[in-house]
Amino acid sequence: MATPNVQDVVELGERFEIAPGQRLAVHDSGLAEAYAAVDRIDSSRKVFALIGPGHLATRGLAIAPTRSAAGTYLLWPLASAIVDWPVGIEGGGEVLWGRRPAFIYSMPAGEKLSGPKGQIPQLAETQLIKNFIQPAIQLIRDLVLIGCPHRAIRPDNIYFQGGNSGDIMFGDCLASPPGSNQSAAFETVENAMSDPIGRGGGSIADDIYAIGVMGLMLYLGRDPVAGVSDEQIINAKINAGSFSTLAGGEKLAPSLAELFRGLLCDKVSDRWTIKQLEGWMTGAHFNPTLPSIPQRASRPLKFCGGEYLNKPALAHAMSRHWNEAIALLSSGDFDNWYKRGFGDEKAPDKMNRIHGLSAAYGPPAGMRDRAVSRFIIHMGGSLPLCYKEIRTSLVGLGAILSHNYERRERVQQVGELIHARLLHAWFEEQPNLRPEQMQLRRSLEVIDKVIDRQGPGFGIERVLYELDRGTPCKSSLISDYYVVDSADLLPAIDAAIPGAPAGTLPMDRHIAAFIATNMKRSMDTEMIPLANRADEINYRVGILRLLAIVQRVHQQYELPRLAAVVVEMLEPVIGAFHNSGMREHLKGEMAKHAKDCRFDEMLLLLDGEGSLRKADNEGFAAAVQEYAHLERGRAWLANGGLTDTTRIRGIAHKVAAMTSTLACSAGLAAYGLFAVLF
Template sequence: MAESPFEMVNGDEAPARQRPVLLHDQYLIYPDSPLGDLDSLSAKAYAAEDRRDLGSKLFALICTPGLPPRERCMSILRGEKLPGLLPLVDRGAVDWPPLGQHCMAVIYERPLGGRLVSLIASGEIQVNEYDIQSRIIEPLAQALLSLDTRNIRHRSIRPKNLFFMDDEKEELVLGDFMTAPAGFDQPIVFETIERGMASPGGRGEGEASEDLYALGVTLVFLIQGANPVSNLNDDGLFKSKIEQGSYATLCGKTRIPMALLEPLRGMLSDDPEARWDLHKLEHWIDGKRQSPIQKKPAVKSDIPFSFAGVEHNTPRTLARSFTLSRAEAAKTIKEGNLAMWLRRGIGDTNKADAVETTVEAAKSRQNSALASDEFIVAKISIILDPDGPIRYKGLSFMPDAYGPALAVELLRRSDVQVAAEIIAREIPAIWFAYQSGGNESAKHEKSFRQLHGFLKIHDPGYGIERCLYEFNPSLPCQSPLVIQDYIVNIEDLLPALDKAANRVDTKLKPLDRHLVAFIASRFEEDIYSHLKALASPEEETNLIGMLNLLALMQWHLKTDSLYGLCSWVGGLLGPAINTYFNRTTRHEIEQEIPSLVRQGSLTEIFNLIESAEKRKQDKDGYAAATAEFAAAEGEIKAVEEGQLSQAESAIQSGQQAAAMTSVIIAMIVISILLINEIW
């Protein structure tokens, strides 16, 4: 199960009574009225009401800051009432007092009947084999079919996320799934083998079959009235699922009703190709018998491979164990016994050859990052388990979930170095090389090539920050300058910087790497030239590029006056103003900036600093002065070297004599005047 990061940022609720928070001038959310029975694992629930419809029963979930919600799903489902789904009313950022910053608030209709597992525990509801189809399977299948037509996966199906909408407890619905990345809140037992091995943020949306697998596990829990694998830790659960199969692991020690054997075998198949899809489930509900699932046995060796005190009979369990003990794994891999076991025990010469090739390649480039123990273990884990996630230095993710995995790394560790290394070392390319292909795989492979292109450029607007925002469109800007304002839309950025001018050190520039990457990702205009200017080592060029970009945004986005931001930027423009040669021009610009700051127009400030006419006049004036100075200097040099003609020399001597005579006469006159004053 994913550890909720909400606890890391939430802290204790403030004891003082707090005013309700208003969303979209319509919904009131009450920080003093938590609803613990409606909490999700990554979002806290609070009472809410609609000021325009006081009779409606609502509640709000406050998302964990920094954890990207599923905005695409929310934009599609907002205001829709679909059978089997908790109705989403609205969502938006609010200034949330308990956390002292803006957060995403998601408003749902309140399930009046309560949570299913709580009702079962209290004895108020009983689920038996005779009504489980009509009461549980059919409404949830209808919900999944509605989501599938919208290309949405739920990815949060489990007994604790089932609610009754009505007091009569007849209308069962699936609960929230949009306040965290897909699969983030799921306990491992509800995840397929490959996605369960990924980090919580790296599980991804997958296909509808992932939801059907979770539904199958949910049914087993409800039939048995408990967790059938509560005695297994994560290692034991994966080992059993891989070697025995999910169905045998979950259902092997209990009686399953005959009527449910067929759908459970179909939904819990570990072969994605054989696992039931929604249409097969729909046909079963309609009474149409499906072809029996042929269990595909796991590839096992009669001779176990011993590693870290555990004996492994399958390459998949060994791959997972390697990635959990990487230093020991690298040593084991280099010893050569692994290739021998794959060849003799598993009978897979392709895997054995690939392992030997990897080890030999590492030996030939000893000092390369591609010969490091971490890289070797990552590559070998892909060779052993090509269906599993990409795994490197403790971070694991499915290819469709790199973006959320990167965001979670930033939230939990404040460090994305490992995620960046994965792209720099091109580890995803290794994973794709071992796949069978297909349109979906090709799409993800193209995305990783784009990421690699961003990462190779170290200028502002690129790097790992650009990767973060390109692959997390719902993630707010993480710059310390605006992080508390929850800025997701580019239209809200300049007003947030304008407000930040009143609380930050204005000696800092209003654009850092996060802000520039956020702009490059979300602003639709071509800003390539602006990014080049921001990358300049010359301070004046950098400042003009910054002003130019901000001015372009204000003009293009039609943003209102920005008095604070203009004052902030104006105070930094000294080096840019000093690029003018003419002191009078510099003084005039300095005098005029305060009046433009009072207008709140970055565009006007830019036009003042970068006036084409002013620049031309300054350039021409400088050229003329330079030429005049050069001419005078040339004459002086010519005199010193005796290069002037006789006539020119005579004229110059006469001029010098006249000047000396004038000076002497002036001195005599001044002396006479002084004597007269004294006497």
């Protein structure tokens, strides 16, 4: 995130000021950047700010306000909010302002645990227990109460309480995506295989694993896998187990060996919990935790320069070498290895089923890619979902989509894997699911229904916000304003309008999808008019209806710029009224409602089912009927209706008959009168 040199200060609440022009890179936390800050009330307190990335969800915005502090051993925000922030430079050299998530922290009193070159101090057993294990246990207790795993336990995010020795304090865990800055050494096999952004929120069990890694490194005084690539670390953990990979060949005291075996167990159901860790501290002993090693094949399979004796290791290699994996599945070597290497009589049926499902979901051109993905899922078990360039936990898929949204090929890959029902395939391979995974499984029902619908409010945009509800709206109109709550949507549009091109409508696919996802009721019906852009009247009234619904929910009426744009947007709608007097009346009413920013009142006037529209349509229909009648008369006259000879002859006959009748009647009357008188 490149921040321009800005001299102005940014306020967070009434107490803190942040200096965008003063970077403190030493305190960066993953993707979150650190800046100098000041406490207005207590100027002696040293504080700094972390500014989160503007394109990803930030879980800390929801979690930080729930507690004022989180124990002695965890750096916790003093304040947090979405603040005004410089996001770039405009063409004229002026600073372009937007909004970003911000967190204020007290400056740690001590130094970082790791040295400037990544050195790790060595602690004796007693020091390790007192200065690290005990604080770590308290950290886990606090995190359980908060309901939020840390997911950032690593040497450069741990501080001494004072100086460069003694008790420690764990650094920020809220401003950056969980696990996004962790090396493969500190992550379980499942998390390490995922792209860092796609690791998801994780669990306390992941933190306990990282505590085991950190404790082992402190006891050894070094990183035992320094200089080893992430891919090699993952392979070693799969084949030999995490404990052997990290502590293999090291001489450990029996009690510490028991501790680290329990904390570094790869099978999460066998990994120590906080209760076992607390028990170990009081002298309790537990049955030795055996490494969870995958079943070995009877013979190795050669692939991309390596030899593989188990399915998870091969699945990992296939995820890293996709094109070669496609060729591997077409070879007889893989068939023989899979069918004969593990003594599984049902192996041929499993392979046929995988190939059949790969062919059933999606176009023929992508069948081989889908087959590779399904074999990785099948062989890897709890390993991440892999498809072409994507490797992600299911919970992290929304973050992956958000992070790569400007890369069309990655977005297309996400769409392909959803269409191929690979998410469902992954779920089918899991013996147990965590709560967040179960919640995502329910979200799949919505995703399956909306991904193929073409109109605004649906499609891949809707999938983005359904996968991760905290994702900021990516509309080009308001993407700089970090809108993660529908309450901020209309104010952001109002603020963005001055910088938008003339004629910009306050709606696009992202805004529509964001509204559809974040409203408490279904908005599918309200999205229908937006699908037909050719029907300009209903399209514009449909936009007005969505704005009115959001406004009514949040009771926001200070939106003068947005109101002016809405009035301009609705000019064709008013122009479509037939009655000129009614059009003038509507213009006056719209001006009045624009002054009060009342979109609901505007909607009542212009709604297709409203009284004014009905009256206008009925009046127009009556006028059309009357006009048609007059037009028929005009045409009759124009066609010589008055001078037609046949018509004149008929009229003359009628007049002659009437004249004869009148003459006869007059004669008879005269005769009768004469007879009476004479």
